[in-house]
Amino acid sequence: MITRSPALLQRPDREAQPLDVQSPWQTQLARAIRDPHELCRRLGLDDAWLPGAERGHALFEVRVPEAYLARMRPGDSRDPLLLQVLPVSAEAETTPGFVNDPLEEADHTPAPGLIQKYAGRVLLIASPACAVNCRYCFRRHFPYEQNAPSRVQWKKTLDYLRADATIHEAILSGGDPLASNDRQLAWLVERLDAIPHLTRLRVHTRLPVVIPDRIDAALLGWLAATRLQKVMVLHINHANEIDAAVVAACKKLRDAGVTLLNQSVLLRGINDDIETLAALSERLFAADILPYYLHVLDPVAGAAHFDVDDDQARELVAGLRRVLPGFLMPRLVREIPGEASKTPL
């Protein structure tokens, strides 16, 4: 079982400094539901879901924060938010072509916590944990234990960045980078800021969506302090994920000069129809977030039941184009290991 304990979040600076007093978002993170029985009970699901939930949980632990749970419809086993986080027995099935490391990231880690797949930018695994465990996650088998650098190791990674002037953008990823504490993030961003050839800081995160209180004064403080241009790529798959608290969190980010983009994953039974995708784009824009990518599923072991085939994906996007203005159209893409960029479908 993958266990991404919040205790790990403190690891990089644990050696050097005392633990922070918990912020409200950290308390919410620590109290996230981690028991499949509890998830089923809280949503009033039939006991018939339990064996599957236990089986899936044994492969990839359940994790759902209360703020996200509150947006689900009790008693509705087809709720599009629940389906993203509820473990099911299909996760134990083996499907040809669905593997543990579908993007072959293990071949692209030249320094601890660093993945370099594309020219000009690098991905930094800034946190080994997430606030929510999405069942279709392409990193559900990622060896986070080997990629959770201490500060000493981060210094080596920063040396690597300093030595390569072709790198202009640092992308904080994870896990979810915002699951790390602000002192650690401020420390890291300050050092990235000091590398002259870096111009942009990108943050890939789902935390402002699943725990909107994550966008607090401490986070806005280190964002405001950097000279780097700031882009945040959120991960939202359904309009129901965007409630008033998410809109308010996004406004704070926009006010802090952060460009907000969204990437979604096309998921069978969750957002694989034109009406749902159109509603998502409209809702994103109303929250000042631009639709960026619509990814077809990465073929990760345990997630084949979410797959939508390419022809259906293209048909959906053609239909979407008929009902949306161009600026609300996400780009339909696939990530292919070894390619120099995402591949349009």
Ligand code: SF4
């Ligand atoms: S938040 Fe992102 S990295 Fe974390 S489980 Fe979900 S999809 Fe994966």
